[in-house]
Amino acid sequence: MNESTAIRTTRAAIQELRVAFTVDCVIFGYGEEKLKILLVECNLPPYIGKWSLLGDFIRNDEDLDHAADRVLKHYTRLDSIHMEQVGTYGAKGRHPLGRVVTAAYYSLMKVKNFEDTVSDSLQVKWFDLELLPELAFDHGVILASCYSRLQKRLRSRPIGFGLLPQKFTLSQLRKLYEVVLGIELDKRNFRRKLKSLNLLIKTETVQADVAHRPAVLYSFNHDLYEQQMSEGLHFEI
Amino acid sequence: MNESTAIRTTRAAIQELRVAFTVDCVIFGYGEEKLKILLVECNLPPYIGKWSLLGDFIRNDEDLDHAADRVLKHYTRLDSIHMEQVGTYGAKGRHPLGRVVTAAYYSLMKVKNFEDTVSDSLQVKWFDLELLPELAFDHGVILASCYSRLQKRLRSRPIGFGLLPQKFTLSQLRKLYEVVLGIELDKRNFRRKLKSLNLLIKTETVQADVAHRPAVLYSFNHDLYEQQMSEGLHFEI
DNA sequence: ACAAAAGTGTTGATAATACACCCATGT
DNA sequence: ACATGGGTGTATTATCAACACTTTTGT
16 A cells, blocks of 8 residues: 555545544542542433433644543533543443543542532532442443542542542541541551651641540642652552 | 434435544553554555554445444454453545545453464564554554553453463562553552452462572462452452 | 573551540530 | 540451572483
């Protein structure tokens, strides 16, 4: 195949072999010591009344990551939340109206960053991960792989610290890990591990108005973390 | 938005917001104690003379995984080689002839499974990973992330054993890990680790015609591995 | 005898686990 | 005083890293 043939056939393929392409966002939220997911009501047969991930078709001029950001912003008005691509799904029968390939993204935020109760007419709602409704399309599968990715990332990246108040207790942090990982963690061992990372700054303040011994508040040392990453150091919790 | 509006707008989007979609396959090969990559010569300006990953547009009726299998088969005649999806790339300027999104897959095989020297007119060729030519498109980036994935998988999945003869020595196995991971491994510690997994079967045979003490040959215990996986057991090397 | 790779054990450091009691506060 | 969660230490075990010599074969 010579050069001009290649250009012709490629150009033809780009014209003809096209697929509809969407991004679907799995938005995890942490609040009230529970892990939640943001879903939107589906109004497409045969999934009417079911719930689905936040998604949209990508525009002609935007990168995939940008599309994911746009989708999240459209539904929540939230900006600059980091989204990570997890996988791309293109099974033949996955969409009722034709061939649609989707790239799945996930992110993690505080539930109270987005209050579904005060949102406009969009049918978006937080669901407890434990009490999920039936999902449309193959979104159950997508959710499962994003959840698995989230659990891996929580252990190796500092994505948990942003889900708590800026100053937090070690028990709050441990509870967060327990909820997201779905396991129990030994109190003493967890404290030792976290302290050994040296990424927590012990503040001078303590909890107030609690009916027990007040806990010391810690904050996360972003600067040190960035520095350690740039030196190629990683942690594992 | 009511139901029929949803159907109409979705149908319209599927018609209009389409992108050309390809799969690109990063085929790693192990042979002569080196890690290699299978590349094809690119004949599309401005990348003429550069080399690229094995790719093609997906057909209207095939799953993504199937497209990856088809591409590999087209270039090598090889079938039923496991391919894993790594990521999807859709930056705006990544293809000279327009918007093309690609899903990247990788797999790993013996170099001698596919002899590029006896292939037909296709310009496909094994390259040492150490001696790569300049790659077309964003294939350098794609290759890098697939390589990183390969290294992770090698440590947690038995993808290395299929690259050696059915019966192999522990030194051959260690060399393979050293080459793919790009690090040196302590001989004694490696032997201990591998033996502790209990996934190797010590055969009655030894190396022949070597000018040194002949090594015992081992084979991989697929059945036990499958059983352990089904019980949720994992290994790490 | 020599070269060349196979094979083998120990030690010390570090990390993971399991586990129980006292402490500070509000009511 | 009591209920509540905060905070601490130790012993055991498992894992990892570092390291050097003897063995078996072909030449």
